Amino acid sequence: MATSLQEIIKYSNQLLTPERYRDYCPNGLQVEGKDQVSRIVSGVTASQALLDRAVELEADLVLVHHGYFWKGEAPQICGIKKQRLKTLLVNDISLLAYHLPLDGHPQLGNNAQLAELLGLETVAGLEPDNPLSIGLTGRLTKPVTATEFASHISAVLGREVMHIDAGPELIESVGWCTGAAQDYIDQAAEQGLDAYISGEISEPTVHSARELGIHYFAAGHHATERYGVQALGQALAAEFDLEHQFVDIKNPV
Structure with missing residues (x-):
């Protein structure tokens, strides 16, 4: 099954009410990919390792707790930021991130x-x-x-x-x-x-x-912080009859 990206965003925002929080980053859609979503890959942080795995798994949407565009960070699109965004854009994968609302x-x-x-x-x-x-x-x-x-x-x-x-x-x-x-x-x-x-x-x-x-x-x-994003991914998969896989990129911190 597949559903529209906008329906997933609408449902997630209604569920998590990000407008109620004063956060350090934008919550919700951070990078727009294809219009239809059938497979979600979730993870804690939108690192290059997670994105590469999402490409391998043919994900349409990456769902994370730690996304991009944090307050105070350099606005230039270069280096690590360029490569991460390029991976998403070239493969037409959306990035959906919720920070404090998911906490x-x-x-x-x-x-x-x-x-x-x-x-x-x-x-x-x-x-x-x-x-x-x-x-x-x-x-x-x-x-x-x-x-x-x-x-x-x-x-x-x-x-x-x-x-x-x-x-x-x-x-x-x-x-x-x-x-x-x-x-x-x-x-x-x-x-x-x-x-x-x-x-x-x-x-x-x-x-x-x-x-x-x-x-x-x-x-x-x-x-x-591995468990909120898994629970949200499972909730989206159940609501829209989608495939969901959590990818745990090991991190000792």
Whole structure:
């Protein structure tokens, strides 16, 4: 089956409501390809490796979390940017990208999907006064030690988590925000949570965890953000009877 590119864009925008977010990049269609779509390839980042694989798989549409045209980047089309755009344009492949809207969606979003994977019961937003809070807070079904929780995260994500051991003996309440959201550790501590999970870690994060008395788990930017785009791709495939394949371009960060 095939459906029009515009129908997919319309459905995705209605689902993710990107107009509600103040983001660092354009959300939705970033590069226009052929009018009809029958095969979607999804991935975390629109890297050259992902685009090359999409060409091999004869994709009509590439769906990603990290696309192009970020605020503050050089506007010239040269080097890496030229080659990536050339790959899409020569092969008539569209690029559809959703950043913060895909982090924050209550069912398909990266944070909702991570909670489901880790068995976390979502309670509220990490920013309680923000209706568009990207991060979430929740609870484990039963308290566990920090070592047990670190092992659980590592097993689920297939990646050794970095643990800053600075909180209570047992963990029950948890905050989380995927990707480069280490600075939200302050909000997690303000809410009295036992632990906070994010993707990346910075040098100051270690000191913040220790001085705030909260466990911190750095589980990988790529590793924590593989699941929203898969969920969205599957939703589009089901809605329009399309083929969908997620391609995981390995990334240790």
